[in-house]
Amino acid sequence: MEISQPTSILSQSSSTINTTSIHASMEHLQTTIRDMEAFDAAHADVIQMLLATPSPHAMKRYYNQLASEGIGPWLKVQYIGQTMGKGVFAAKDFDEGEVVLREPKLVGIQNAHSKEDSLVCSFCFCYVGSLELQLRWKLFARGHLRPIRGTNLQGDSQGTDNQCLEQHARVESDGDERICDPPSSVSTSCLGTEICNYKCRSDESEEQSAKRRALSFESFSWISDDALRLPFGDVFPLPHIVECRGGCHEDLFCSEACAEAAWEAYHCLLCTGSKSLCPNKSLLSEFKQFADETNDIFHLAAQVIANVICKCRKLESVATEVKSEEDAKARNTRMLLEAWEPFAMGHKRLWWESIALPEDVDPAEEDVFRNQMKELAANSLGLLKKVLFMEEYAALFSLEVYGYIIGMFELNNLEIVVASPVEDYFIYIDELPHDAKCEAKKITKPALEALGEDYASYCQGTGFFAIQSCMNHSCEPNAKAFKRDEDRDGQAVLLAIRKIEEGEEVTISYIDEHLPLEERQLMLADYGFACQCSKCLQDREASLN
Ligand SMILES: C[S@@+](CC[C@H](N)C(=O)[O-])C[C@H]1O[C@@H](n2cnc3c(N)ncnc32)[C@H](O)[C@@H]1O
Incomplete structure (x- = not known):
C-alpha cells in the first residue's frame, strides 16, 4: 500500500470544505476578522517570535535531539538556501529498498469518512478490537446492521448509554421497514448491532438498494451474534480496546501506553468526557462539529494548540517562582517558545494565501474565495478560543498563528494510510485450500457481497511529521513513502528507491513525476x-x- 507525499492537502481541504455549511455557520457566528486582528496587534511581539525562522543553531539542536531519540538517526536536516529552505541529507549510504526513515507523527487525525469505516487507535492508528468487530463496524456503516440497546460493539452489556444511542442513531419504524442512520459520529460505548433490514442510502441507486434488501435477515444473523467467531479469525488478532481515561468514548486506544501518551500530549484538553481538563468543555462539541462540517484540518490545528499548552503546563510545574508580574510574563513567553519549537521548525505560509484555488472557483473570484477561507479560519478559531483560551499563552490564539498552523499542514502534511485486517482476512480466505475455502465462504460470502469493493477500504488520515516534512520534492526522487506489510500503524515510512550515497539529499516526489x-x-x-x-x-x- 503506497502513501503519497505530501497529501494533496489542497484537494483534501477543498473536498472537505462544505460551502453550504460554511455560509450557515458564518451567519450564526459573530466572530469578526477585525476583532481578531485587533487582538493580534496587541500580542504582536510574541506572535513575531513564534513565527520567526528558527536560528541555524536552534535547528541543529532540535534535529540532533530527534536523532538521539532514534528518529532518523542516519539523516541530517540542513539549510540549503533561500529557495529550497532546508532539506534532509543521508548521513550514511542506503541500499535500494532500505528504510531511510520511520517516524511517528507530531500530530495526526483519522479522516472523518475513514472513522465510519475503520476503528483504529486514536494515537498510533493501529486497528483495534477484533476482526469480527471491524467487520461489524463496516457493515454497520453501510446500513446492513443497526445499533441495539444494551450492548456495545464489542458485545459487552456494560457501559451502555441509551441517551447516546438515541442521540446518534435514529431508528425509525416505517411499516415493515426499519431505517437507521449511518454512524457519522457514533460513540462505540453505546452500540451493539442487529440486522438492519432495509435502508436506501443516499449514495446508492434504487437498484443497489434493492439488491441489498435481497440480502435477507438470515444472511447476517451470524454476525449479529456476538459470540460467533469468524473462521480463521484468530489468524488476525487485534489489540483489545482501551477506552479514553477521560470517559469521552469518542477516542479509542490500543493500549494503556497510547491512551496515556494521547492524554498527556493533547487529549486531556480536547476530551469531552467527565474527567476532561478542558477549561470550557461544554463548547468543545460545537468546535468539533464545526470542524466536521467544514474542514477536518481544524481538528489538527486544535491538537497543535492543545499540545503546546500541555507542554507549557509541564514546564510550569517545574519552573522556579518569579517575583514580579513582568518576570512571570517573560517566563511564560520562554515556556511558550520552548513548547512551540517542533512547530516553529515547519515550513509555513498563511493558509488563506497559500491554498490553491479549487477548480470550481472562477479565478475572477479569487479574492472573495481567499477572504472566505480567512473568515472560515477565524470562525473556527473563535470557537476554539471559547473552549481553550488561556491568557498566559494568548499569542497562541492569534488568527495569524492559526493561519500559519493550517498553512503548515497545507504545505507539509503526509497522508496516513494503514492497511485493514478485514481486507487481509478476505484475501487469506480466498487463498485457502479448496475444501477449507468452501467451508469458510459459507459464512463470509454474504458479508463480502454486502461490502462489495469496500471490503478493501482502509484507514486514512493526515499527519505532520518532524523530519519527513523537511524532505524536498524531486522529479527524480531517490526515496518514497511506502507502507510495507509489517507497517501496521500511522508512522511515516520512507524507503530508498535506489542507492543513496552518504551526503546526498534524500528527496521524494509530491506528484506523479512521470508526467510531462x-x-x-x-x-x-x-x-x-x-x-x-x-x-x-x-x-x-x-x-x-
Ligand atoms: C514539504 S516542504 C519541504 C521542506 C522545506 N524545504 C523546508 O524548508 O522545510 C515543501 C517546500 O519546500 C520547497 N521545495 C521543496 N521541493 C522543492 C523543489 N524541488 N524546488 C523548489 N522548492 C522546493 C518549497 O518551498 C515547498 O513549498
Whole structure:
C-alpha cells in the first residue's frame, strides 16, 4: 500500500470544505476578522517570535535531539538556501529498498469518512478490537446492521448509554421497514448491532438498494451474534480496546501506553468526557462539529494548540517562582517558545494565501474565495478560543498563528494510510485450500457481497511529521513513502528507491513525476513553488532550444 507525499492537502481541504455549511455557520457566528486582528496587534511581539525562522543553531539542536531519540538517526536536516529552505541529507549510504526513515507523527487525525469505516487507535492508528468487530463496524456503516440497546460493539452489556444511542442513531419504524442512520459520529460505548433490514442510502441507486434488501435477515444473523467467531479469525488478532481515561468514548486506544501518551500530549484538553481538563468543555462539541462540517484540518490545528499548552503546563510545574508580574510574563513567553519549537521548525505560509484555488472557483473570484477561507479560519478559531483560551499563552490564539498552523499542514502534511485486517482476512480466505475455502465462504460470502469493493477500504488520515516534512520534492526522487506489510500503524515510512550515497539529499516526489514538464509545473504550482530539481532545469532548458 503506497502513501503519497505530501497529501494533496489542497484537494483534501477543498473536498472537505462544505460551502453550504460554511455560509450557515458564518451567519450564526459573530466572530469578526477585525476583532481578531485587533487582538493580534496587541500580542504582536510574541506572535513575531513564534513565527520567526528558527536560528541555524536552534535547528541543529532540535534535529540532533530527534536523532538521539532514534528518529532518523542516519539523516541530517540542513539549510540549503533561500529557495529550497532546508532539506534532509543521508548521513550514511542506503541500499535500494532500505528504510531511510520511520517516524511517528507530531500530530495526526483519522479522516472523518475513514472513522465510519475503520476503528483504529486514536494515537498510533493501529486497528483495534477484533476482526469480527471491524467487520461489524463496516457493515454497520453501510446500513446492513443497526445499533441495539444494551450492548456495545464489542458485545459487552456494560457501559451502555441509551441517551447516546438515541442521540446518534435514529431508528425509525416505517411499516415493515426499519431505517437507521449511518454512524457519522457514533460513540462505540453505546452500540451493539442487529440486522438492519432495509435502508436506501443516499449514495446508492434504487437498484443497489434493492439488491441489498435481497440480502435477507438470515444472511447476517451470524454476525449479529456476538459470540460467533469468524473462521480463521484468530489468524488476525487485534489489540483489545482501551477506552479514553477521560470517559469521552469518542477516542479509542490500543493500549494503556497510547491512551496515556494521547492524554498527556493533547487529549486531556480536547476530551469531552467527565474527567476532561478542558477549561470550557461544554463548547468543545460545537468546535468539533464545526470542524466536521467544514474542514477536518481544524481538528489538527486544535491538537497543535492543545499540545503546546500541555507542554507549557509541564514546564510550569517545574519552573522556579518569579517575583514580579513582568518576570512571570517573560517566563511564560520562554515556556511558550520552548513548547512551540517542533512547530516553529515547519515550513509555513498563511493558509488563506497559500491554498490553491479549487477548480470550481472562477479565478475572477479569487479574492472573495481567499477572504472566505480567512473568515472560515477565524470562525473556527473563535470557537476554539471559547473552549481553550488561556491568557498566559494568548499569542497562541492569534488568527495569524492559526493561519500559519493550517498553512503548515497545507504545505507539509503526509497522508496516513494503514492497511485493514478485514481486507487481509478476505484475501487469506480466498487463498485457502479448496475444501477449507468452501467451508469458510459459507459464512463470509454474504458479508463480502454486502461490502462489495469496500471490503478493501482502509484507514486514512493526515499527519505532520518532524523530519519527513523537511524532505524536498524531486522529479527524480531517490526515496518514497511506502507502507510495507509489517507497517501496521500511522508512522511515516520512507524507503530508498535506489542507492543513496552518504551526503546526498534524500528527496521524494509530491506528484506523479512521470508526467510531462508542463503538467508537473502546473501541479507543483498548487504546492506554491516552481521546481528547481535537475530534471526540471534540464527539461526547461531543452524546451527553450
Ligand atoms: C514539504 S516542504 C519541504 C521542506 C522545506 N524545504 C523546508 O524548508 O522545510 C515543501 C517546500 O519546500 C520547497 N521545495 C521543496 N521541493 C522543492 C523543489 N524541488 N524546488 C523548489 N522548492 C522546493 C518549497 O518551498 C515547498 O513549498
